[in-house]
Amino acid sequence: MVEDGREIPTLDEVARVAGVSRSTASRVINGRTYVSAKAREAVAQAVTSLGYSPNMLARSLAMKRTNSIALVVSEHGDRVLGDPFFARVLRGVHAGLAGSGLQLVLLMAQDEQDHGSMATYLTSGHVDGALVVSLHGEDPLPAQLVASGLPVVLCGRPLAKVEVPYVDSDNFNGAGQAAQYLIDQGRRLIGTIAGPRDMAVGIDRLSGWRRTLSMAGRPTDAIAHADFSLEGGMAAMEQLLTAFPALDAVFVASDLMAIGALHVLRGRGIRVPEDVAVVGFDDSGLAATSVPPLTTVRQPIEELGRTMTWRLLAQFEGDADLPPSVLLPTELIRRDTA
Template sequence: MSTMRFVDRVLRRRRATVNDVALEAGVSRGTVSRVLNGERYVSSEARAAIDAAIAKVGYVPNTAARNLVTQRSGAIGLVVHEPHSLFVEDPNIASILLGANAALSEADYQMACLIADTRRDVDRLARYLSGGLLDGVIIVSARTSDPITSVVEKLQLPAAFIGHPVDISTSAYVAIDNVAGAREITSRLVATGRKKIGMIAAALDRDSGADRLAGFTEALGGDVDPSLVAGVRLYSYSDGQAGMRELLERHPDIDGVFASSDAVAAGALDVLTAAGRSVPGDVGVVGFDDSSWALRCDPPLSTVHQPATELGRAAADAVLRQLQGEPVEPGGIFLDTPIVWRASA
């Protein structure tokens, strides 16, 4: 018999059923169903017999059929509203993803990762969310008046935001205090004796970017020369380079910089080095995130620690609790952001 004929024969073989498992294990069909559905009140001996029977008869649960009964897909979406390039570059997104996936895996849920870059992506994602293919969503980097937010709330999908856009209504969210973190790291920079401190302010169209700018402004007494703030689009290395060039052009004597992310700070450091400015001798530089970028910098970067993995896990837990019928926790969940002081300032 040829290999292909053998494969065809195997594929046509009757699929093992719950009845086959029950017969092999010597238990009732109901007992098998209880084990498959994760219910308790089944003896350890029966569970062991059922597990052995499943392996022997080659039983594979019919997930599609089960989903029709439960009205659940068994999948949670992680929606990242960022350009594709930043999804690869930003280690915080990877850490959020891993934290969320760990929590969902423990609860036997599958995570579906969805990236919304262009308007076309957003429209396609809105249609996808409307198709009932996901039981809930975790949303990263939502903007104010984000169309994805509107779709999620209209569908009443169990959801948790990482961050706190002002228009998310009563949805669950997990966040850090970006204002306090930015204020504290800027104050530490001021305490080193710097006299002319600027900021490379990224992502001002979302709560994290706007809040970090607010914290920087508060640390300087609320009166900041607008020319000492370079606004850039993304938390990216290249935007950090562009922002630092802008600040040096306006203020060649600048002696301190708060970069609104570690990736932005890394870009700023390279521009300062190319311009012959030593760090921290001529210019003190601080960042935000305590990501892998911070340790790649030379010198290592003083920064605010953002617990990205824990944010992902907490957001996944919030969605899972909603699926179990628990109410959304009022006021959101806030995680600590300690300062990590290194050699760059």
């Protein structure tokens, strides 16, 4: 590193200039009690005249607390940075951190097997806790971190059987809401385009749909799986239409797939919602601007980030009876497709 410019003042210098001991200087800087007004004044003076600001590193080392938390994305960074979902979570986290005095360290995998170095970084005292966004199903990272004693909160229900607190949208009941709504609208044969079988969101939304239908005595066999992509949604819709010609409603596990379904429906000259009703999930930007505007289940994504942060901070405080995990309520947004 090049010439660093001026020397940066230390607590010792402040103390010397103020004519007090380092202890006393430290006390006034940290606003502690048992300091005379005179000493307080002198130190304050010295601080401003020297332009002193405490070295956080040293402070952290002494206090064993870093005042920063990590937002960990175990996926490769490039894939996730363009994702609006992630941007909204990040925004929520940022909002949740406001006023806490904590800093956010962003940690994204660089290579595919970067997990080792991430784990090392996280467990070696750099941060006080971690928020983990783990889109992938089988991620060993959360378990590792918890095992090392680092406070961790996950984004989304983990598939693995680990004791890690998480925050998630209430996918189960959200899907239920959608199904119930379709039933209430008098729909007779209600199908679903579900997500992958190996992702918690896919599983939960499917079982929510299934529960509500079967409790209403309806058949629950009109299921097609897809991968949350537009093309996947289209293919699944074709499939469903072929297998169940009488289908008059479909709950689609994501807005993007729902839009794919809409394409197929229009392509076949099937009217929405007259002939087939469509309900999506997410209420992403796409839903409001699609044609026709999509009826969908809104999940509160910013809220998710904010809640994760709150949960982690609460854990720092040592709040006794903290819910192990929290589910955020969803809301059915009525637009034109159902």
